[in-house]
Amino acid sequence: xxxxxxxxxxxHWHHPEWLVVAASTAAWVALLAAVxxxxxxxxxxxxxxxxxxxxxxVVLMTVxxxxxxxxAPSHEVAVASLWRRRYRSVVLYLGGYLxxxxxxxxxxxxxxxxxRPLSGALGVVTVTSILAAVVAGSRAHVVRLRRCxxxxxxALTGWRADRDCVGEGVRMxxxxxxxxxxxxxxxxxxxxxxxxxxxxxxxxxxxxxxxPDRRLVRWTLALGxxxxxxxxxxxxxxxxxxxxxxxxxxx
Amino acid sequence: MGVGGHAPDPPGLMSGFDxxxxxxxxxxxxxxxxxxxxxxxxxxxxxxxxxxPDWSRPEWVFGSGSKITRITTRQLLDPTADPLRxxxxxxxxxxxxxxxxxxxxxxxxxxxxxEERPLELVGASEEETxxxxxATTTRVVLGQPAxxxxxxxEESEGVPPGVKVYLRLDNVTGTVVHTSxxxxxxxxxxxxxxxxxxxxxxxxxxxxxxxxxxxxxSRHAGTGIGATFDITRVARSLASAGQWDRTKVDVTFVPxxxxxxRVGRGDVTVGRISVFYA
Numbered sequence: 001x002x003x004x005x006x007x008x009x010x011x012h013w014h015h016p017e018w019l020v021v022a023a024s025t026a027a028w029v030a031l032l033a034a035v036x037x038x039x040x041x042x043x044x045x046x047x048x049x050x051x052x053x054x055x056x057x058v059v060l061m062t063v064x065x066x067x068x069x070x071x072a073p074s075h076e077v078a079v080a081s082l083w084r085r086r087y088r089s090v091v092l093y094l095g096g097y098l099x100x101x102x103x104x105x106x107x108x109x110x111x112x113x114x115x116r117p118l119s120g121a122l123g124v125v126t127v128t129s130i131l132a133a134v135v136a137g138s139r140a141h142v143v144r145l146r147r148c149x150x151x152x153x154x155a156l157t158g159w160r161a162d163r164d165c166v167g168e169g170v171r172m173x174x175x176x177x178x179x180x181x182x183x184x185x186x187x188x189x190x191x192x193x194x195x196x197x198x199x200x201x202x203x204x205x206x207x208x209x210x211x212p213d214r215r216l217v218r219w220t221l222a223l224g225x226x227x228x229x230x231x232x233x234x235x236x237x238x239x240x241x242x243x244x245x246x247x248x249x250x251x
Numbered sequence: 252m253g254v255g256g257h258a259p260d261p262p263g264l265m266s267g268f269d270x271x272x273x274x275x276x277x278x279x280x281x282x283x284x285x286x287x288x289x290x291x292x293x294x295x296x297x298x299x300x301x302x303x304p305d306w307s308r309p310e311w312v313f314g315s316g317s318k319i320t321r322i323t324t325r326q327l328l329d330p331t332a333d334p335l336r337x338x339x340x341x342x343x344x345x346x347x348x349x350x351x352x353x354x355x356x357x358x359x360x361x362x363x364x365x366e367e368r369p370l371e372l373v374g375a376s377e378e379e380t381x382x383x384x385x386a387t388t389t390r391v392v393l394g395q396p397a398x399x400x401x402x403x404x405e406e407s408e409g410v411p412p413g414v415k416v417y418l419r420l421d422n423v424t425g426t427v428v429h430t431s432x433x434x435x436x437x438x439x440x441x442x443x444x445x446x447x448x449x450x451x452x453x454x455x456x457x458x459x460x461x462x463x464x465x466x467x468x469s470r471h472a473g474t475g476i477g478a479t480f481d482i483t484r485v486a487r488s489l490a491s492a493g494q495w496d497r498t499k500v501d502v503t504f505v506p507x508x509x510x511x512x513r514v515g516r517g518d519v520t521v522g523r524i525s526v527f528y529a
Binding site: 080 | 304305310367372422470
């Protein structure tokens with residue numbers, strides 16, 4: 001309680017949301033761990049080749065990109081919980097949030113995979129880029145963006161507290177999906193780690209209010225152009241896109 | 252502080268986000284807030300304005316159509332510089348440490364900076380509290396602290412030195428306000444008139460912005476306003492009289508009547524009432 005308080009203690013006391021940072025960091029590390037053996041993963045999606053692997057990859061991408069969006073809400077959930085329940089509350093909240101997002105992300109990848117043979121990799125990225133820019137420019141998008149800051153009282157103890165934490169996480173994911181679904185679609189369609197990283201920076205800045213509303217379309221278009229350039233640059237005669245369900249595809 | 256009026260009268264200009272600046276008193280009111288902020292910054296032990304970008308970088312938009320002015324918080328931190336260029340007619344003298352100790356209960360302790368202490372929730376209401384036309388009381392059951400505050404609280408009765416007590420109100424929402432504000436009291440005895448216990452006043456909660464922030468639109472999430480009161484002084488006063496119970500706190504909301512003694516009808520609720528130690 002004095003000036004000699006250790007940095008670890010200070011983090012434990014003041015930033016229980018470090019769990020969220022840890023989860024996102026672990027996901028990024030897991031994604032990057034495959035790059036030394038296949039550097040093209042920086043530019044395009046992986047081709048795990050089977051459904052469990054595809055789901056696993058989508059989960060990693062989702063945790064890496066979407067967990068940073070709930071840093072502040074996770075802090076609030078922890079502070080609004082009894083001291084002995086702080087980490088439990090964060091884990092339940094994050095679990096509800098990520099589970100919902102992962103389900104949506106998996107469905108998106110399956111959908112992208114279904115249409116990719118019809119339009120090609122560049123076609124999918126082009127369409128999703130335009131879609132993301134149109135959504136970013138809508139008034140509904142700004143309203144949904146503000147809704148991401150919504151909070152509601154949580155029960156204090158017992159199963160009701162657990163239920164509220166999970167439920168709040170799922171509700172937050174719902175608001176988040178409603179806000180960022182088009183952007184996520186673009187990032188999953190492109191699939192490369194570089195574009196993912198740029199998209200994460202963008203969506204975090206957007207959510208934290210660092211990007212004025214009037215510039216959202218401009219920045220979304222810039223991200224779409226980056227995704228197109230990277231996709232075009234990585235083509236070289238190979239299929240490009242999200243994790244494939246085709247056991248014979250890719251590697 | 253309650254401003255602007257309320258139902259059933261037509262609300263005053265100061266009661267709404269979009270019209271407040273049309274009332275001349277708005278400018279006196281906010282200039283004085285800026286003056287008080289500068290006076291606070293001059294207190295010993297105050298580190299200055301927050302440094303977090305989330306505090307200083309947000310852009311505020313004024314006006315509409317072609318007459319829009321955009322400005323960030325950071326641009327206004329020095330009220331004597333452009334664009335404000337204020338010259339305050341008077342500024343309170345910098346208080347002595349003794350004067351601060353008298354008013355703030357304890358001297359600023361450099362080895363126990365407030366930022367060092369984590370907030371620890373010890374109790375909260377389980378249901379939302381509708382604010383009626385009369386006094387409304389809600390009991391908050393408190394548990395024993397389990398965090399860093401525990402040792403200090405176990406060592407002595409009441410509210411030991413170095414411990415702060417906060418009362419937090421979250422999710423104050425409504426579509427119609429019944430008053431310009433409510434005065435919040437702690438532990439008013441059953442049957443007692445809150446006005447007879449000024450030493451138990453936690454503070455005043457203005458209804459300004461409740462309706463606007465309860466709407467889901469491009470500026471608000473729809474979850475209303477919140478407020479936090481430092482009730483350390485109240486708790487210590489009660490403890491010295493043997494009336495501070497660490498297992499429960501009764502929180503009473505008293506609507507502020509208008510000049511004619513009237514309180515209107517509204518639907519304002521407090522989503523959660525919480526008590527924190529730090």
